[in-house]
Amino acid sequence: MIQLQNIEKVYRTSTVETLALNSINLDIAKGEFLSIMGPSGCGKSTLLNIIGLLDAPSKGHIKIDDQKTEHLSDKQLAAFRNKKLGFIFQSYHLINDLQVLDNVELPLLYRASSAKERKMLASEALEKVGLANRVKHFPNQLSGGQKQRVAIARAIVGRPEIILADEPTGNLDSAMGSEILDILLQLNQRDGTTIVMVTHDENMAHKTHRLVRLFDGSQVQ
Amino acid sequence: MVRRFSNLISLKIKVMLKNYFKIAIAVLRRRKFFTFISLFGISFTLTILLVLTAFIDKVVGDNYPDRKRDRSLYITRMSQEGKGNINNGALSFYFLEHFTKVLKTPVKIAISSRPNGTNTYINDKKIAVNYKYTNAAYWDILEYDFLEGKAFGTKEIDNAAKVAVISEDMKHEYFGDIPSVTGKYIEADNVRYRVIGVVKNVPVTSYLTYSDIYLPYTVSKSDYKNKDYGGSFTGILLAPSKADMQKMHDEYEQMVKRVPMGNKMYDHIYTHADTYLAAYLDTGNENQSGVVLVLTVISVFVFLFMLLPTLNLVNINITRIMERSSEIGVRKAFGASSKTLVYQFIVENIILTLLGGLIGLILSVIVIYFINSLNLIANLELSINFMVLFVGLLICLFFGLLSGVYPAWRMSKLNVVTALKAQ
Numbered sequence: 240m241i242q243l244q245n246i247e248k249v250y251r252t253s254t255v256e257t258l259a260l261n262s263i264n265l266d267i268a269k270g271e272f273l274s275i276m277g278p279s280g281c282g283k284s285t286l287l288n289i290i291g292l293l294d295a296p297s298k299g300h301i302k303i304d305d306q307k308t309e310h311l312s313d314k315q316l317a318a319f320r321n322k323k324l325g326f327i328f329q330s331y332h333l334i335n336d337l338q339v340l341d342n343v344e345l346p347l348l349y350r351a352s353s354a355k356e357r358k359m360l361a362s363e364a365l366e367k368v369g370l371a372n373r374v375k376h377f378p379n380q381l382s383g384g385q386k387q388r389v390a391i392a393r394a395i396v397g398r399p400e401i402i403l404a405d406e407p408t409g410n411l412d413s414a415m416g417s418e419i420l421d422i423l424l425q426l427n428q429r430d431g432t433t434i435v436m437v438t439h440d441e442n443m444a445h446k447t448h449r450l451v452r453l454f455d456g457s458q459v460q
Numbered sequence: 461m462v463r464r465f466s467n468l469i470s471l472k473i474k475v476m477l478k479n480y481f482k483i484a485i486a487v488l489r490r491r492k493f494f495t496f497i498s499l500f501g502i503s504f505t506l507t508i509l510l511v512l513t514a515f516i517d518k519v520v521g522d523n524y525p526d527r528k529r530d531r532s533l534y535i536t537r538m539s540q541e542g543k544g545n546i547n548n549g550a551l552s553f554y555f556l557e558h559f560t561k562v563l564k565t566p567v568k569i570a571i572s573s574r575p576n577g578t579n580t581y582i583n584d585k586k587i588a589v590n591y592k593y594t595n596a597a598y599w600d601i602l603e604y605d606f607l608e609g610k611a612f613g614t615k616e617i618d619n620a621a622k623v624a625v626i627s628e629d630m631k632h633e634y635f636g637d638i639p640s641v642t643g644k645y646i647e648a649d650n651v652r653y654r655v656i657g658v659v660k661n662v663p664v665t666s667y668l669t670y671s672d673i674y675l676p677y678t679v680s681k682s683d684y685k686n687k688d689y690g691g692s693f694t695g696i697l698l699a700p701s702k703a704d705m706q707k708m709h710d711e712y713e714q715m716v717k718r719v720p721m722g723n724k725m726y727d728h729i730y731t732h733a734d735t736y737l738a739a740y741l742d743t744g745n746e747n748q749s750g751v752v753l754v755l756t757v758i759s760v761f762v763f764l765f766m767l768l769p770t771l772n773l774v775n776i777n778i779t780r781i782m783e784r785s786s787e788i789g790v791r792k793a794f795g796a797s798s799k800t801l802v803y804q805f806i807v808e809n810i811i812l813t814l815l816g817g818l819i820g821l822i823l824s825v826i827v828i829y830f831i832n833s834l835n836l837i838a839n840l841e842l843s844i845n846f847m848v849l850f851v852g853l854l855i856c857l858f859f860g861l862l863s864g865v866y867p868a869w870r871m872s873k874l875n876v877v878t879a880l881k882a883q
Binding site for chain 2: 333335348354
C-alpha cells in the first residue's frame with residue numbers, strides 16, 4: 240500500500256544542516272495498523288508528513304497504491320490526498336468558525352458531492368465516533384476527547400484507504416486516549432483501513448500490528 | 461460520457477461557490493469585531509464619498525435655470541490694478557452694457573445684479589428677502605420654469621415698471637397657500653411691486669441665478685448709469701452655438717484690452733468671460749485657476765479619505781488571514797488546492813465589500829434624506845450619483861481583493877506543515 244525507499248529529509252538554514260530522516264525504507268501493507276515511536280525530535284512527525292504528502296522528502300521515493308508521487312502538481316497532490324488520505328492531528332485542528340457537521344463535511348467539499356450526500360455521510364461518520372448528538376455545536380463547546388472524535392469523523396468521512404494519525408491521544412487523559420484508540424482499532428478491523436499512528440505511549444503501540452522505532456532520524460526497529 | 465463529466469464539473473463548481481458563501485457568512489458572523497471594523501470602514505467611506513459628490517453634483521452639475529450652459533460664458537468679476545491699488549469685485553451695469561454691446565459673437569447678453577438682502581414685513585412677521593435686478597435678455601438666456609405668470613420684458617424695463625418675478629418659496633412665505641398671486645403686490649425695501657410671475661426655486665448654491673425676488677434693473681435705487689467699471693452686476697454671454705464659444709471668449713478678451721482706463725488710480729483691467737465651472741470657482745487670483753485649485757483639493761481629500769480605511773483594511777485582512785493559517789493547513793491536508801483557497805478568500809472579500817457597499821448606500825440615502833428634509837441649505841435637493849457609487853464600490857473591491865488576495869495567495873503557497881504549526 241505504502242512504499243518508502245531511501246527517504247531522507249534535510250532541513251537547511253544558512254548556518255546549519257539538520258538531517259531529520261536518514262534512509263528510511265518502509266513497506267506498509269494494506270489493512271495494516273502501524274505505530275511509529277521514538278523520543279521527541281527524532282523525526283516521527285516528519286516521517287508521517289512525508290507519508291501524507293504534506294511535506295516532500297529531500298531524497299528517496301514514495302509510492303502509495305502503486306502510484307509514484309514525486310512528480311504530482313499541487314492540484315494533483317490535493318486531489319490525491321482528498322481521495323486516499325485522512326489526517327488526525329494531536330491538536331485536532333478543527334475550524335472554530337464552523338459547526339461540528341460542517342467541520343466533518345470539509346473533505347467532501349473538495350470533490351463533487353451534493354449537499355444532501357455530504358450531510359448524510361458526515362452524520363454517518365459522526366455516528367461512528369458516537370457524536371451524532373453534537374452536530375450543531377461549535378468546536379469550542381466540546382471537550383478534548385470530543386474534539387478528537389470530530390477530527391476522526393472528518394478523517395474518515397471521505398472513506399480514505401489510509402489514515403495518518405499524529406499523536407492522536409497526546410492531548411488527552413488516559414481514559415479518553417484509550418477510547419480514541421478503540422475507535423481507530425475498530426476502523427482498522429471492521430473497515431480494513433490502513434492506519435499509521437505516531438505515539439509516545441508504549442501500551443497503545445503494542446495494541447497495533449507493528450511498531451517502528453526511530454532514533455535521530457534513523458529507523459532502529 | 462462527456463456530458464456526464466461536464467455535469468460533474470458544474471456540480472463541483474456549484475458546491476464550491478455555495479460553500480465559499482457559507483464559510484464567508486460563518487466567518488463574518490463569528491468574527492463580529494473584525495466584520496464590524498471592516499464594514500464600518502467601507503460603508504462610512506462610501507457614505508462620505510456619496511454625500512460629497514451628491515453635493516458637488518448638485519452645485520456644479522444641476523443646470524436649472526441656465527440650461528444653455530454649454531453655449532454660455534459668465535462674466536462675474538473684474539480686477540482693476542494700479543500701483544498700490546487693487547479693486548476687485550463684480551462689474552458695473554455700465555461696463556457690461558456699454559462694452560459688451562460691441563461684441564459680434566454673442567446673440568444675447570444677460571445682465572443681473574448679485575442678490576441684495578433686505579427685510580420685509582407681513583402681518584408683523586419679519587421675512588428675510590433677497591432681491592436681484594436683471595435686464596430683459598436675462599429671461600431669454602436663463603430658462604426659469606414659470607409656475608404662473610411670465611417674466612418682464614423690454615417694455616417693463618423701459619418704463620421702469622414696478623413689477624416682480626418671485627420664487628415659489630417667496631410666494632408661500634409672503635402670501636401663504638393660495639393658488640395664484642399674479643397681480644398681487646409684494647413689498648421690499650419699502651417699495652411695492654406687482655407680482656407678474658412665479659418661478660421654481662433655485663438653490664442658494666447657484667449664486668449667479670439665485671434670488672427670492674427679481675426686479676427690472678431700471679427700478680434700482682442705486683445709479684445704474686454710473687460710469688465706474690466696478691459694481692455689483694454679473695453678465696452671461698450667449699453664443700449662437702457651442703462651436704462659437706472660443707471665438708466669443710477671445711473676442712471678449714480682445715475687447716477688454718482696448719477698454720480705456722476708467723480711473724487714473726489703475727493701469728490694468730482684468731476680466732474674463734469664463735465657462736460656468738471656471739466662473740463658479742473663480743478665486744479672484746489672476747494667476748491661479750479656481751478649477752485647478754478645487755479639483756486638487758477634492759482629489760487630495762478623496763485620496764486621503766480612501767487611503768486611511770484602505771490601509772486599515774489591508775492591515776486587518778492580513779492579520780486575519782495569518783490567524784487562519786491553521787485552517788489553511790487543514791484545508792490543504794484534506795484536498796484543497798492553492799487555487800481553491802485563493803478563490804475562497806476572494807469570495808469572502810467580495811461578500812464583505814458588497815455588504816459594506818449596501819450599508820454605505822443605505823446610510824447615504826438616510827443622510828441625504830435628512831439634509832434634504834431639514835433644508836439645511838436653501839432649496840438644495842441632493843440625490844445619489846450612481847456612477848460614484850459604482851466607482852466607489854469598484855475601488856473598495858479592488859483594495860479588498862488586493863488586501864485579501866495577496867496574503868491568501870502567500871498563505872496558500874505555504875507548506876502545509878508550516879501552516880499547521882502556526883496555530
